[in-house]
Amino acid sequence: MQDKYTPAEIERAAQDHWNKTAAARAIEDTTKPKYYCLSMFPYPSGKLHMGHVRNYTIGDVLSRFHTMLGYNVLQPMGWDAFGMPAENAAMQNNVPPAKWTYANIEYMKTQLKSLGFAIDWERELATCTPQYYRWEQWLFTRLYEKGLIYKKLGTVNWDPVDHTVLANEQVIDGRGWRSGALVEKREIPMYYMKITAYAEELLADLDKLPGWPEQVRLMQKNWIGKSTGVRFAFPYELDGKEDKLWVFTTRADTIMGVTFCAVAAEHPLATRAAQGNPALAAFIEECKQGGVAEADIATMEKKGMPTGILVQHPLTGEKVEVWVGNYVLMGYGEGAVMAVPAHDERDFAFAKKYDLAIKQVIGVEGQSFSLDGWQEWYADKQNGKCTNSGKYDGLAYEAAIDAIAADLAAKGLGEKKVQFRLRDWGISRQRYWGCPVPIIHCPTCGDMPVPDDQLPVVLPENVEITGAGSPLAKMPEFYECSCPKCGGQAKRETDTMDTFVESSWYFLRYTCPDNDQAMVDQRTAYWCKGGIDQYIGGIEHAILHLLYSRFWTKLMRDVGLIDIGEPFANLLTQGMVVAPTFYRDLGDGKKQWINPAEVDVVTDERGRPTGATLIADGQPVIIGGTEKMSKSKNNGVDPQALIDQYGADTARLFIMFASPPDQSLEWSDAGVEGAFRFLKRLWKLTHDHVAQGLVPAFADGELPAALKDFRRQLHQTIGKVADDYGRRKQFNTAIAAVMELLNAFAKLPDDATARSVKQEALEAAVLMLFPIVPHVSHALFGELRPGLDAGQQTFPKADASALTQDEIELMLQVNGKLRGSLKVAAGTDKASIEAAALASEAVQKFMEGKPAKKIVVVPGRLVNIVV
RNA sequence: GCCCGGAUGGUGAAAUUGGUAGACACAAGGGACUUAAAAUCCCUCAGCCCAACGGCUAUGCGGGUUCGAUUCCCGCUCCGGGCACCA
Numbered sequence A: 001m002q003d004k005y006t007p008a009e010i011e012r013a014a015q016d017h018w019n020k021t022a023a024a025r026a027i028e029d030t031t032k033p034k035y036y037c038l039s040m041f042p043y044p045s046g047k048l049h050m051g052h053v054r055n056y057t058i059g060d061v062l063s064r065f066h067t068m069l070g071y072n073v074l075q076p077m078g079w080d081a082f083g084m085p086a087e088n089a090a091m092q093n094n095v096p097p098a099k100w101t102y103a104n105i106e107y108m109k110t111q112l113k114s115l116g117f118a119i120d121w122e123r124e125l126a127t128c129t130p131q132y133y134r135w136e137q138w139l140f141t142r143l144y145e146k147g148l149i150y151k152k153l154g155t156v157n158w159d160p161v162d163h164t165v166l167a168n169e170q171v172i173d174g175r176g177w178r179s180g181a182l183v184e185k186r187e188i189p190m191y192y193m194k195i196t197a198y199a200e201e202l203l204a205d206l207d208k209l210p211g212w213p214e215q216v217r218l219m220q221k222n223w224i225g226k227s228t229g230v231r232f233a234f235p236y237e238l239d240g241k242e243d244k245l246w247v248f249t250t251r252a253d254t255i256m257g258v259t260f261c262a263v264a265a266e267h268p269l270a271t272r273a274a275q276g277n278p279a280l281a282a283f284i285e286e287c288k289q290g291g292v293a294e295a296d297i298a299t300m301e302k303k304g305m306p307t308g309i310l311v312q313h314p315l316t317g318e319k320v321e322v323w324v325g326n327y328v329l330m331g332y333g334e335g336a337v338m339a340v341p342a343h344d345e346r347d348f349a350f351a352k353k354y355d356l357a358i359k360q361v362i363g364v365e366g367q368s369f370s371l372d373g374w375q376e377w378y379a380d381k382q383n384g385k386c387t388n389s390g391k392y393d394g395l396a397y398e399a400a401i402d403a404i405a406a407d408l409a410a411k412g413l414g415e416k417k418v419q420f421r422l423r424d425w426g427i428s429r430q431r432y433w434g435c436p437v438p439i440i441h442c443p444t445c446g447d448m449p450v451p452d453d454q455l456p457v458v459l460p461e462n463v464e465i466t467g468a469g470s471p472l473a474k475m476p477e478f479y480e481c482s483c484p485k486c487g488g489q490a491k492r493e494t495d496t497m498d499t500f501v502e503s504s505w506y507f508l509r510y511t512c513p514d515n516d517q518a519m520v521d522q523r524t525a526y527w528c529k530g531g532i533d534q535y536i537g538g539i540e541h542a543i544l545h546l547l548y549s550r551f552w553t554k555l556m557r558d559v560g561l562i563d564i565g566e567p568f569a570n571l572l573t574q575g576m577v578v579a580p581t582f583y584r585d586l587g588d589g590k591k592q593w594i595n596p597a598e599v600d601v602v603t604d605e606r607g608r609p610t611g612a613t614l615i616a617d618g619q620p621v622i623i624g625g626t627e628k629m630s631k632s633k634n635n636g637v638d639p640q641a642l643i644d645q646y647g648a649d650t651a652r653l654f655i656m657f658a659s660p661p662d663q664s665l666e667w668s669d670a671g672v673e674g675a676f677r678f679l680k681r682l683w684k685l686t687h688d689h690v691a692q693g694l695v696p697a698f699a700d701g702e703l704p705a706a707l708k709d710f711r712r713q714l715h716q717t718i719g720k721v722a723d724d725y726g727r728r729k730q731f732n733t734a735i736a737a738v739m740e741l742l743n744a745f746a747k748l749p750d751d752a753t754a755r756s757v758k759q760e761a762l763e764a765a766v767l768m769l770f771p772i773v774p775h776v777s778h779a780l781f782g783e784l785r786p787g788l789d790a791g792q793q794t795f796p797k798a799d800a801s802a803l804t805q806d807e808i809e810l811m812l813q814v815n816g817k818l819r820g821s822l823k824v825a826a827g828t829d830k831a832s833i834e835a836a837a838l839a840s841e842a843v844q845k846f847m848e849g850k851p852a853k854k855i856v857v858v859p860g861r862l863v864n865i866v867v
Numbered sequence B: 001g002c003c004c005g006g007a008u009g010g011u012g013a014a015a016u017u018g019g020u021a022g023a024c025a026c027a028a029g030g031g032a033c034u035u036a037a038a039a040u041c042c043c044u045c046a047g048c049c050c051a052a053c054g055g056c057u058a059u060g061c062g063g064g065u066u067c068g069a070u071u072c073c074c075g076c077u078c079c080g081g082g083c084a085c086c087a
Helices: A007-020 A050-068 A084-093 A097-114 A130-145 A195-208 A214-224 A252-257 A268-274 A278-287 A294-299 A345-354 A397-410 A522-528 A544-558 A640-646 A648-658 A672-691 A705-728 A731-745 A752-769 A774-784 A830-839 A841-847
Strands: A034-039 A072-074 A149-159 A164-166 A184-193 A226-238 A241-249 A260-263 A304-312 A319-325 A336-339 A414-420 A439-442 A446-449 A480-482 A489-492 A534-538 A571-574 A577-587 A590-594 A599-603 A609-614 A620-628 A807-814 A817-825 A854-858 A862-866
Touching: A007 A648, A007 A774, A034 A050, A034 A522, A050 A072, A050 A534, A050 A571, A050 A577, A050 A648, A050 A705, A084 A097, A097 A640, A130 A149, A130 A446, A130 A544, A195 A214, A195 A226, A195 A544, A214 A544, A214 A571, A226 A252, A226 A397, A241 A252, A241 A260, A241 A336, A252 A397, A260 A304, A268 A278, A268 A304, A268 A319, A278 A304, A278 A319, A336 A345, A397 A414, A609 A620, A640 A648, A640 A672, A648 A672, A648 A731, A648 A774, A672 A731, A672 A752, A672 A774, A705 A731, A705 A752, A731 A752, A752 A774, A807 A830, A807 A841, A817 A830, A817 A841, A830 A841, A830 A854, A830 A862
Parallel strands: A034 A072, A034 A534, A260 A319, A534 A571, A807 A862
Antiparallel strands: A149 A164, A149 A184, A226 A241, A226 A304, A226 A414, A260 A336, A304 A319, A439 A446, A439 A489, A480 A489, A577 A590, A577 A620, A599 A609, A807 A817, A854 A862
C-alpha cells in the first residue's frame, strides 16, 4: 500500500473500476425493493456551480447508502436544456442556442463524471431533443382535445423599443434591460393549462405527502389559496342598458361599509368611462406602464381616478362611485373589488389619499373607532360585531356573512363561492429556444392540434437570434403549412412552451428514455410505484416546479398513462448556496455583475467587509447583497478549481460537512483544507495498520475496559451514522461522528487484541464513509479486505452487545443550574438516585441548608433539586 | 406588499422528543520535530471577574409558560427564498 494519499490517481482508478463493472447501471429487478433517487436536473448554463455539487452529492450519498442497504437503486441525470440564457448567449457570442447548449452539456457532463456520482448515464436525456419533446407535444394535443388546454388573452411585459416580450427578470425598475425603455403591459392570446380544475385535489393531496417538509406543503397550500367568500354584484344603468359590476370578497360582513369600488385599468367599465374623458384615458395608459410581476404591483404607489360611473349598493341601494385603481389586476378574480376603508389597510390608505368616505361597520365593545386609522376588528371573530349595518347590527363574522349572503341571493345579486388564489398556467412564450406549441391555425377550421403522424414539430436549430421577436415568426419554412382537417393553407403556431413544462415530467421519462413508441411504459410503473422514493433540489422550487410536476402527474394519470397521482414520495429541499454579489453601475439602471473570484474584498479588523476592488484593474466595485448563486448575478463559484486541487472526495466531503442540507450555505472555501486533512489522516491510519499486517476483525470475546469503551463508541457511531443518512438526512453530524471515532482510534495501543478491534473499526469507518467519499473508501477497503469491492458491501450493522453500559453519569442541578455530576450504576432506582444526589457535596453546598421542595429525575440525564 | 424560512464563539456549525449550550471542524496563539520551511503531532481557545478554588453572564431584541427554554407561546429587528415569463 502506498503511504501517500494521492486523490487524482485513486479517483481515476476507482472510476475506471465502476465504469468497467457498470456499477451504476439500473436494471428493473422485482426481487429487490427499488429506490428511485432523483436530483433536480441542471440547466446547462456552462459550468457546474456549488449548488449542483451540493445537490448531486446529497443524491449520491442517499443512492449509495441505499445500495448498501440492498435496494435496487436508480440515480439518473439529464439536462433542462431549453431556456432564455441560451438565447442571450446567442446574441452575445453569435452562436446558435443549440450549439451553445450542447457544448455546455458536454463540458458539465465531464465535470459531473469527475465527481464520481453513481449515475446511470445510459438514461441521460436532454429536453431540447425531439426524442424528448415529441411526447410533450403529443400530450399537449390530447389535453387540448380534452379542453384542459385553452386559449385566452394574457398580460405580458412589452418592450416598445425592442418590440419584444420580456420576462419579469428582464424588467428592471420598470424598464427593459437591453433597451432601457419603459415597459408596457400588453394583452396577447396565449395557451393556458387548466390547473385550477385540479386546485381542490392539489390542495387535498398535500395531506398525503408526509415525506415532504411542512414548510413546502404550507407554501403550496397558501399559493393555492382556497377561500370561501361571496361573489356579488353592484347593479348599474349605463347608456340605457342595465348591467352588473361583479366583485368577490371574503369580507362580506363589511359590505355595509362599502364607500367605493375599484376596477382594473383594462376593465370594460374603465374602457367605457374613458370615452370622452381624456384625463381618465391618460390615467389608464399610465396604469399600463410597468411590468406584470406581482411583487412590483404590490409595492408600487396606489393610484386611482374616478370614472364618474355610479353603481348601486346591492343591499342599501345607495350610489357608490367606481374608481380605476392601478392595484387591481384584470387577470385575477373579477378584475374589480369593493372597498371598505374602515376595515382594510389598502382601502384606508386609498380613501385617505383621495378623501373618500370611511364608514365603520364593525365594532368591539369598549373600543372606540377613529378615522385616523383602519381597524382589523374582524380578526377578533368573537368580539367583532356588525354596527351601523341596519338589520345586521350585533351579528358576528360568520352569522353576518350568512345573513348577508342569503339576502344577496334572494335578490339574485350574489352567492357564497369558493375561490382559489391559484390561476391557470399560461404556457405560451414568444421565444425561440423552447418546445414548439403543436397547433396549426387554419383560417377556415380554427386552431387545430397537430396530428400524431406529423409529430414532432421539430424546432429548427440553425437560426439567427436578434432579440426582436421570435425567429420562428420570420421563418416561412417553419410556419407555412396546411390544415390537417381541410388541407387548406394554414399557419403554424410560432410560440414555444414554458420550460417548466419539460421539467414537469422528465423524471418519468428517465425510466424509458429509449422508447420511441410511447411517452412512458411498464418500466415507468416499476420505478415510480408509490412515487419517486427521494427527490432532492433547491428550496427555491418549493412552489412553481413542484406544483406543476404534481399537476402533470395527475394529468398523465387521468389520460391513463400512469397510475400514480403524486410524483414524489419524499422531498428534501436543500438550502441555497449563496454568495456575495459585486457589480459596477453602467448607467441607465444597467449593471455589470462581477464574479466573486475576480474581486478582492477589504475587511476591517472584525472581519466585516468595508469595500471591494476588481483584481484586474484595482478599481472599486460595489458590494451587492448575498444571493443565491446564479448566472444572471454572476456570483456562481466554479467548483472545478477545488476538484483540481484536492480531488472529488475532498470537494464532496467538505460541502457535506459544511452544514446540514436544508440550511442555506454561504460559500467560503475556508475549511476545505480541513476536509483534505481528514482524508489524509484516514489514509495514514489505515496505512499504518495495514503495514503491520492484516488481522481478522474482532468478532466476540472479553476486552479490557479501554477497548470495550472504544468498541461501544464504534457501534454507537454505526447506529448514529445510519440514522443520520437514512432518517435525519443530516450528513454533517454523521461525518463529525466518524471524525470523533478516528480521534479515539488514534489513541489505541498496538497489541494483538487492540489490532483486531482496529481492523473492525477501520473496515466499518471506511464503509460508513463510502457514500460520501467513495473513491478513497474504495481504495482503502481494497487494502483492508484484498479482493473485495467496497461498492458491493452491505452497510455496517451496530452490535447491540457492544452498546451495554455499566455506569451512567447524571448531571446535578440545583434550581435549574448545573452544579455537578454523579456516577451511578446502570439501572439504579429513582429513590437511590435522589438520595445520592442530595448527599453529594456540590448539591449540599448550593442548597445552603434549605429543604428540597421538589426533585426532578430525568432517567439517564439529570437530577434537578428545587429549593 | 403578501407567503415561507433563518439568526448560537473570530468562522462553519452541534445540541435528534423541553433536560450538561458550543460536539466536530476552520482560523488564531503556544509548543514538539526540522539546519530551515512545508507536512505532521501535542496544548490553549465564548465573554467577564478571580492569584487560585470557583463564580457570573451568554443562543438576534423584548416579554411569557416551565423545576428547567437554543427548543414552546406572544410582540419586534435584521437577513434570505418565492410571488406565476430566471431556472
